[in-house]
Structure formats: structure tokens, C-alpha cells
Amino acid sequence: xxxxxxxxxxxxxxxxxxxxxxxxxxxxxxxxxxxxxxxxxxxxxxxxxxxxxxxxxxxxxxxxxxxxxxxxxxxxxxxxxxxxxxxxxxxxxxxxxxxxxxxxxxxxxxxxxxxxxxxxxxxxxxxxxxxxxxxxxxxxxxxxxxxxxxxxxxxxxxxxxxxxxxxxxxxxxxxxxxxxxxxxxxxxxxxxxxxxxxxxxxxxxxxxxxxxxxxxxxxxxxxxxxxxxxxxxxxxxxxxxxxxxxxxxxxxxxxxxxxxxxxxxxxxxxxxxxxxxxxxxxxxxxxxxxxxxxxxxxxxxxxxxxxxxxxxxxxxxxxxxxxxxxxxxxxxxxxxxxxxxxxxxxxxxxxxxxxxxxxxxxxxxxxxxxxxxxxxxxxxxxxxxxxxxxxxxxxxxxxxxxxxxxxxxxxxxxxxxxxxxxxxxxxxxxxxxxxxxxxxxxxxxxxxxxxxx
Amino acid sequence: xxxxxxxxxxxxxxxxxxxxxxxxxxxxxxxxxxxxxxxxxxxxxxxxxxxxxxxxxxxxxxxxxxxxxxxxxxxxxxxxxxxxxxxxxxxxxxxxxxxxxxxxxxxxxxxxxxxxxxxxxxxxxxxxxxxxxxxxxxxxxxxxxxxxxxxxxxxxxxxxxxxxxxxxxxxxxxxxxxxxxxxxxxxxxxxxxxxxxxxxxxxxxxxxxxxxxxxxxxxxxxxxxxxxxxxxxxxxxxxxxxxxxxxxxxxxxxxxxxxxxxxxxxxxxxxxxxxxxxxxxxxxxxxxxxxxxxxxxxxxxxxxxxxxxxxxxxxxxxxxxxxxxxxxxxxx
Numbered sequence: 001x002x003x004x005x006x007x008x009x010x011x012x013x014x015x016x017x018x019x020x021x022x023x024x025x026x027x028x029x030x031x032x033x034x035x036x037x038x039x040x041x042x043x044x045x046x047x048x049x050x051x052x053x054x055x056x057x058x059x060x061x062x063x064x065x066x067x068x069x070x071x072x073x074x075x076x077x078x079x080x081x082x083x084x085x086x087x088x089x090x091x092x093x094x095x096x097x098x099x100x101x102x103x104x105x106x107x108x109x110x111x112x113x114x115x116x117x118x119x120x121x122x123x124x125x126x127x128x129x130x131x132x133x134x135x136x137x138x139x140x141x142x143x144x145x146x147x148x149x150x151x152x153x154x155x156x157x158x159x160x161x162x163x164x165x166x167x168x169x170x171x172x173x174x175x176x177x178x179x180x181x182x183x184x185x186x187x188x189x190x191x192x193x194x195x196x197x198x199x200x201x202x203x204x205x206x207x208x209x210x211x212x213x214x215x216x217x218x219x220x221x222x223x224x225x226x227x228x229x230x231x232x233x234x235x236x237x238x239x240x241x242x243x244x245x246x247x248x249x250x251x252x253x254x255x256x257x258x259x260x261x262x263x264x265x266x267x268x269x270x271x272x273x274x275x276x277x278x279x280x281x282x283x284x285x286x287x288x289x290x291x292x293x294x295x296x297x298x299x300x301x302x303x304x305x306x307x308x309x310x311x312x313x314x315x316x317x318x319x320x321x322x323x324x325x326x327x328x329x330x331x332x333x334x335x336x337x338x339x340x341x342x343x344x345x346x347x348x349x350x351x352x353x354x355x356x357x358x359x360x361x362x363x364x365x366x367x368x369x370x371x372x373x374x375x376x377x378x379x380x381x382x383x384x385x386x387x388x389x390x391x392x393x394x395x396x397x398x399x400x401x402x403x404x405x406x407x408x409x410x411x412x413x414x415x416x417x418x419x420x421x422x423x424x425x426x427x428x429x430x431x432x433x434x435x436x437x438x439x440x441x442x443x444x445x446x447x448x449x450x451x452x453x
Numbered sequence: 454x455x456x457x458x459x460x461x462x463x464x465x466x467x468x469x470x471x472x473x474x475x476x477x478x479x480x481x482x483x484x485x486x487x488x489x490x491x492x493x494x495x496x497x498x499x500x501x502x503x504x505x506x507x508x509x510x511x512x513x514x515x516x517x518x519x520x521x522x523x524x525x526x527x528x529x530x531x532x533x534x535x536x537x538x539x540x541x542x543x544x545x546x547x548x549x550x551x552x553x554x555x556x557x558x559x560x561x562x563x564x565x566x567x568x569x570x571x572x573x574x575x576x577x578x579x580x581x582x583x584x585x586x587x588x589x590x591x592x593x594x595x596x597x598x599x600x601x602x603x604x605x606x607x608x609x610x611x612x613x614x615x616x617x618x619x620x621x622x623x624x625x626x627x628x629x630x631x632x633x634x635x636x637x638x639x640x641x642x643x644x645x646x647x648x649x650x651x652x653x654x655x656x657x658x659x660x661x662x663x664x665x666x667x668x669x670x671x672x673x674x675x676x677x678x679x680x681x682x683x684x685x686x687x688x689x690x691x692x693x694x695x696x697x698x699x700x701x702x703x704x705x706x707x708x709x710x711x712x713x714x715x716x717x718x719x720x721x722x723x724x725x726x727x728x729x730x731x732x733x734x735x736x737x738x739x740x741x742x743x744x745x746x747x748x749x750x751x752x753x754x755x756x757x758x759x760x761x762x763x764x765x766x767x768x769x770x771x772x773x774x775x776x777x778x779x780x781x782x783x784x785x
Contacts, residue, residue: 194595
């Protein structure tokens with residue numbers, strides 16, 4: 001079967017929700033032996049209207065060719081595997097369809113957005129995967145590896161996940177290990193902690209970390225503190241994961257960055273990856289970790305694709321930042337979606353001969369101060385990027401630590417580029433201004449470099 | 454690490470076995486008496502300033518945990534609130550380590566880092582000891598979830614009070630426990646101290662009704678009544694019948710915590726008369742049926758006092774935690 005259908009959805013409301021309601025077209029297998037194939041030809045283009053049963057593409061192996069049909073009518077939102085791409089593994093997503101009757105303008109907006117979300121997509125085709133696929137692979141691999149691992153959350157099973165992270169898991173692992181919960185964040189977070197006390201390895205999905213506020217008590221009072229309160233007798237190996245941070249046009253209660261809240265709590269580890277490879281490697285590490293781990297994903301990253309990790313069992317150490325781009329003049333520190341902004345800002349400054357070093361924190365607790373201090377010792381200047389609010393934020397913490405531990409290395413005050421100190425507005429123009437931008441980072445960098453704006 | 458747990462139960466849960474004895478009336482009497490005397494001693498140590506902060510005594514409610522412990526299998530898990538010294542003893546935790554935790558000493562069950570409200574004995578299948586009212590219901594459902602996940606036939610016995618019954622997560626937990634038929638028994642210790650509670654018999658037994666969770670109101674001052682109802686509910690859970698609620702009508706003789714003068718209790722003297730002390734009640738039964746004589750009961754009391762005295766002695770002299778312990782056990 002070439003296309004996996006998602007269950008009935010209510011009509012999508014916003015471009016992002018439309019992406020959520022998408023159907024992935026998967027690389028089909030011509031035979032049970034087939035492991036991978038070539039995408040010979042696309043018969044449809046991004047933005048095209050497709051009808052159920054219509055041929056989308058042709059694939060081939062050294063033995064045969066086959067046509068891929070659309071199982072759903074809608075708009076071909078995005079082509080993930082370009083024409084001519086070879087060695088595409090069976091069941092890899094090759095395209096995205098937005099089902100239903102989308103107007104031409106909204107489908108165009110979706111395609112534009114998809115393109116915006118994926119910088120550098122024009123590059124030569126390498127094995128690439130989206131953050132969504134990376135997370136799914138991590139879950140599936142760890143569930144295969146350890147029978148104690150189970151996934152529980154709202155719509156993770158029958159509905160295949162509100163953001164499709166758990167797509168296919170129910171089919172492979174069954175309802176015992178892919179558990180649809182009621183909308184009871186407080187108690188199902190507690191249930192997860194209790195299951196971890198008994199030695200299982202729960203992965204609790206919050207449909208959004210906004211809803212984790214209901215579960216804060218169990219995250220902080222039960223998960224984070226039990227090891228300490230028991231004098232080391234009882235550990236809680238649990239992962240709480242889900243999207244955190246901004247989301248387009250959903251207003252104040254559904255678009256907030258809680259990174260700093262969780263990073264404040266001793267007894268938790270807090271992870272917020274940017275790339276697909278890090279998402280995969282860190283999620284696998286989080287599931288294997290004997291401590292409670294808060295795993296902060298970002299909705300705007302789910303559909304972005306990155307080079308796939310090469311190793312079969314790809315693990316990334318929790319607590320280790322990554323120097324994403326080397327530079328001598330200024331250090332940008334970012335995490336999650338902010339890394340993309342920092343990289344774009346660095347590219348822009350590079351055109352003027354200013355080379356920014358971009359650190360992807362990847363883990364927010366424990367902070368990799370060694371990498372941060374090493375970079376700032378070299379550059380003497382630092383801009384910290386986050387979507388969260390400024391007061392008591394990740395930037396505030398790093399800034400204080402730099403003042404305490406690297407005062408003599410600094411050639412300029414540490415700068416923060418943060419979300420605006422307001423609840424997230426709904427209006428498009430205000431929302432845009434409430435979030436950090438590439439231009440904000442460039443401006444902060446110029447100021448730290450004592451250059452004219 | 455909890456070097457603390459200086460004497461883990463030798464081979465299986467020997468201390469639990471000793472606590473329950475043969476499960477006969479005299480053994481049960483002794484078990485309840487141990488909890489009573491232990492709590493009285495804790496009250497004294499609190500008065501002497503050796504125990505700080507909160508100290509929630511179980512005096513008056515002993516029949517509940519002893520009855521449930523008799524009804525359960527050794528491998529069934531217990532989880533409770535901050536009013537849990539009785540649960541700890543009934544699960545086989547070392548009285549010395551429990552008392553030393555209350556005095557904040559290195560030899561405490563949590564190495565002095567948990568305090569009266571936060572003690573855990575996973576080696577005895579006791580999972581705390583939770584300071585947030587109602588937390589143990591969802592956590593207990595998680596233990597039961599693990600039992601169902603593994604299909605190992607274990608049951609979780611989850612204790613909370615009439616106050617906690619009003620917490621929102623109780624309803625959320627009931628829904629999940631019923632939906633997944635989790636092997637759990639919710640024991641509501643209704644000591645009728647909750648402001649706003651109706652006090653009407655059975656009102657908490659019906660709390661699960663909307664979720665099709667059966668409930669019973671039990672005389673929580675009768676260890677036999679608790680044991681019988683507990684056995685039925687545990688068997689139901691073990692055989693896949695799902696959760697039940699047992700509302701235990703009980704009396705807490707002391708304030709909410711020792712910081713609470715319990716002035717509101719005075720007008721309830723008449724109530725106390727209707728619900729005779731569970732230990733006295735059993736004592737009378739033992740004597741009138743000739744199961745033991747006064748002399749034996751005196752010797753038992755002396756034996757219990759000696760265990761408690763030893764615990765208090767240990768708790769008073771165990772050293773405070775090392776300064777370096779401050780930073781350990783945050784993460785593994």
C-alpha cells in the first residue's frame with residue numbers, strides 16, 4: 001500500500017493545522033524483499049490538486065517499476081523525495097498531501113510555507129529525514145529494543161498522533177504499548193510517573209506543552225523530586241515530550257515557550273533539539289536515561305528535513321551542545337527553532353565579513369557551559385536567542401553565568417533576543433513582532449560589535 | 454545513596470512477616486499496637502523538637518492499613534499520602550529508619566532528605582509517602598498500569614483521605630482506572646475531618662459510581678471488616694474486574710498534623726463513642742474469647758514499646774547527613 005490514510009479530521013483552520021492534518025505518501029514496496037528504490041518520476045507538482053486514485057509518481061527498482069497513487073483527494077503539499085532520488089528506504093515519506101478542498105490561495109500559502117520551513121532544500125539530494133520522521137524512528141527503535149517502553153497520550157494511537165509523530169506505532173506495537181489517554185493531563189502525567197516507579201519506561205506525549213501546565217505538579221513534585229526525597233532509593237525513568245513554543249495564529253494559550261520553566265527544576269533533564277538527527281539521537285538517549293527528561297519539540301520544525309543520521313543506532317549525549325557553525329567574531333547561542341534563525345542571521349552577517357559562531361544548546365538542563373565558555377573566550381561577544389519571555393529566561397541564566405564565569409572574556413554586554421514580554425497576540429502582524437527574528441539577531445550582533453545598525 | 458536503609462528486610466520481606474505474624478487476632482492486635490505506640494512516640498519526639506515541620510499521625514486509623522495488609526499479597530504495592538507512618542510499618546519498613554527520617558538523620562529511610570511526608574521503600578513494594586494531596590491516586594494508577602502491562606497479577610492498594618477525594622485528579626484517575634480496568638483498590642480513609650464534607654455515610658463510596666467503579670462503606674474501626682472488604686476488592690482487581698472504592702469510616706484522634714491543635718475535634722467526642730477504638734475493641738474480643746490473657750497482652754505491649762523505644766533511640770542518635778549529601782541524588 002503506497003499511501004497511509006489518516007483518520008477523519010475536522011476541517012483545518014490554519015496553515016499549520018493544515019499541515020497537521022496531512023497524509024504522508026510513503027515509499028511503497030514492490031515485493032516483500034524490496035528494501036529501497038528510486039523515485040523515477042513525479043507526475044504531479046507541489047501545489048497540484050490530486051484526486052484519490054490519481055497517479056502521483058513512478059518508482060523503480062532494478063527489477064520493476066510501479067506507480068504510486070494518491071489514496072486521498074487534496075493538494076500535493078510537498079514533495080520530500082525529488083525526482084531521480086535513489087536508495088529511498090521503503091516506508092520513507094516521499095510526499096505530503098493536504099486532504100480536502102483547499103482553495104488555490106491557501107494551498108499556495110502552504111507550499112510557500114513548506115519551502116520557507118526548509119532552507120537549503122535545493123541542495124543535491126542526500127538521505128534526509130524530517131524531524132517528525134526522526135522522532136517516529138526514535139520511538140519505534142526504542143520500543144523494539146526495550147519492552148518496557150510505552151507511549152501514552154492524547155490521540156497517539158487510533159488517530160496516529162495529533163502531529164503524526166506516533167504514526168504507525170499502534171499498528172506495529174498494539175494498543176497495550178501505544179495508549180490513547182483521556183484528556184486528563186494531570187492524572188496521566190501522574191500515571192506515567194507511577195508506571196516509571198514500577199520500572200516501566202513511559203514516554204508521555206503532551207499534545208502541546210501548553211497542556212502540560214495541568215501536569216506541572218506531577219512533573220515537578222513527583223517526577224523531579226522523588227530520587228532526592230527517597231535518598232536515592234527510587235528513580236523515575238520517564239520522558240515527557242511534545243511540541244513547545246510558538247505556533248502560527250493560535251493565540252496566547254497555545255503558543256508559549258516553557259523551556260525556562262522546566263530548566264529551572266533540579267531533578268529534570270531538559271532537551272530541545274533543532275535538527276532531525278539530534279531529535280532522534282536525543283529522544284533515544286532520553287528514553288534510555290534513568291532520570292525524568294523533558295523533551296521539547298517544536299511544531300515549526302516537524303516538517304523540516306535535515307541530513308539523516310548515518311549510524312543505525314544513533315544516540316546523542318544529553319548535556320552536550322553542538323557548535324553548528326564555527327566563527328571568530330561573535331557567539332550566537334540558540335536552541336530548537338531559534339537555531340534556524342541564528343544560522344540565517346549568521347549567513348547574512350557573513351556577507352559583511354562578520355563570522356558568527358552558532359551554538360545549538362540541544363540540552364537546556366544540564367547546560368553545557370564548557371562549550372559556551374570556550375566559544376565566548378574566543379569571540380568575546382554573545383547573543384542568546386529564545387522564543388520565551390525575557391525575565392528569568394534561558395538567556396537570562398546564560399547571561400548571568402557568563403558574567404560570573406567569563407567576565408574578563410567579554411568585550412561587550414551579553415545580548416538577549418527573546419520573545420516579547422507579552423502573552424502571544426493573535427493578529428498576524430502583532431504575532432510576528434512578538435517573536436524573535438533573524439533581523440533582531442543581526443541587530444543585536446551589530447550592537448555587540450559596536451557597529452552601526 | 455540511601456545508606457540509610459541500614460537494615461533492609463532480610464530475605465524476602467521478613468519484617469513484614471514478623472509484623473503480621475500468623476494473621477491471628479493476637480498478631481493483629483500487636484501490629485496495630487506497634488503503629489499506635491510508634492505514633493505516640495513520634496508525637497513525643499515532635500514535642501521535644503526532635504521532629505520538625507509536619508508530622509501527621511495515624512492514631513485511630515490503624516485498623517485500615519493492618520486490615521488491608523492482611524488482605525493483600527506480599528508483592529502487592531501500597532501507596533499513600535503524607536499520613537503514612539502506619540503504611541510504612543505495615544509494609545515492613547524498618548521502624549528505626551522511619552523514625553530517623555522524621556528526625557532528619559543520616560540513618561533515615563530517605564537518608565534524611567525526605568522527612569516525615571516523603572519516605573519510600575520500594576524493596577517492600579511501598580511507593581510513598583506523597584506530600585501533595587491526591588497525588589498518590591494517579592501515581593498508584595501508574596503502578597497498577599504497570600501490573601496490567603506486565604500481566605503479573607499484582608494489585609495496587611492506594612490510600613487517600615476524604616480531603617483528597619475532592620481533588621480533581623481523583624476523578625481523572627477514576628476514569629482511567631475504570632476505562633483500562635486497572636488492578637487497583639482505592640481506600641478512602643474517611644476520618645471526616647474534611648471541611649465541607651457531608652459526613653453522610655456512603656457519600657465517598659459513591660464517588661466512583663459515575664465511572665462504574667463499585668464502592669462500599671466499611672467500618673474502618675474494625676480490622677476484620679476492613680480485611681474482608683479489602684480481600685474482596687483486591688480479588689476483584691486481581692481477576693481483571695477493575696478498580697473499586699472502599700470508604701473506610703474512621704476516626705483520627707489527633708489533629709491534621711501536630712501543628713494543628715484540632716480544636717474542631719472536641720465537639721466530636723460523642724462521635725468517638727460511637728466508633729470504639731479499634732485496638733481496644735480487638736483487645737476486648739481477645740480477652741473475652743480467651744485468645745490471650747492480660748499477662749500476654751502486657752508482654753506484647755512491652756515488646757512493642759521496646760521496638761519503638763529502640764527506634765526513638767536510633768532516631769535521636771543517628772548522625773545528621775553529611776554536608777556532601779546535599780548535592781547527591783538529584784540525578785542518577
